[in-house]
Amino acid sequence: MDRFVLWDIDGTLVSVGGLGAEVFDRAIEATLGRRPPERVRMSGKTDPQIVGEYLEMLAVEDPAGQLESVLEHLERELAAAEHEMRGGGRMLPGVTAVIDELAAGGGVLQSVLTGNIAPNARLKLAAFGLDGLLDLEVGAYGSDHADRRMLVPVALARLAELRHVELAPGQVWIVGDTANDLACARAAGARCLLVATGRAPLEDLAALGPDAVLADLADTAAVVAILRS
Ligand SMILES: [Mg+2]
Structure with a gap:
């Protein structure tokens, strides 16, 4: 891993x-x-x-x-x-293909880092059939800390404790849609891919200087190449 x-x-x-x-x-x-x-x-x-x-x-x-x-x-x-x-929500473009492709290739563990409290993270993922594709036990949630910048170490500690996998922050990719996702990655020394599928336009996200930025996750090969780098 x-x-x-x-x-x-x-x-x-x-x-x-x-x-x-x-x-x-x-x-x-x-x-x-x-x-x-x-x-x-x-x-x-x-x-x-x-x-x-x-x-x-x-x-x-x-x-x-x-x-x-x-x-x-x-x-x-x-x-x-x-x-x-x-009824009113949707899965965003390319999501399952990227998650499946990363899982199929091996060497990549996938979980969530989200501001949602843990039960609501699970509810949102389950509503769109994504809960079974990610290792949610090693994720980090709003219920762990009110400050998102504290959450990468929480996920790394869970990975070590529950899966006996010790990784450095430099081996972590945060994928998010806001400046706060980038701040959370930077605070921990993790890398960050920002996608413009939330409220912020692509040019605003690019101006923040993340390690990578994309309009969306539709180009599976491109996303996978970034997250395996
Ligand atoms: Mg978001």
């Missing part, structure tokens, strides 16, 4: 459409009895980070105490919206 590919989920593997932001409104309403008056920017942030910003916007008392409760509701609301997620 000499490469560890950590996939971001939203905007990289799948798009869940408007539901991605809507579940936060529902979870906050279920916890606090009111919806946020406006939406926070979510791209590349972790779920606890997003919820923390909402709690600050709403000026709730005891935000630390409410955070866990909102995250529990977030899990419940997404699980309840599984049908809606399938």
Whole structure:
């Protein structure tokens, strides 16, 4: 095993459409009895980070105490919206072909590094049949740390502990769609491929100076060549 590919989920593997932001409104309403008056920017942030910003916007008392409760509701609301997620969401172009090709060639372990709390990461992947293709036990999640930049070491530690594979950060590829994915890779000394299938346009992502940047994952051979390099 000499490469560890950590996939971001939203905007990289799948798009869940408007539901991605809507579940936060529902979870906050279920916890606090009111919806946020406006939406926070979510791209590349972790779920606890997003919820923390909402709690600050709403000026709730005891935000630390409410955070866990909102995250529990977030899990419940997404699980309840599984049908809606399938109907309004989609897998992004080229995803299964790249994952299959990397798996078939050997030498590459694949998991996720995502801002989603772990149960919601699994729900989103399962909705599009991707959960069985990745080793989710060695992934890193928003539920592990609110700061995405802390998450590569979490995944590497799980890989060592659960799969007895010791890899260096330089053997890790982060694949994501935002500046926060790149910051997370840089903080750990990992490399980063950015894809313009989320909100950020290709030229904006390219200007950040990632190790590689693509419009999408449709060119299987090109993506695989990058992630095996
Ligand atoms: Mg993303």
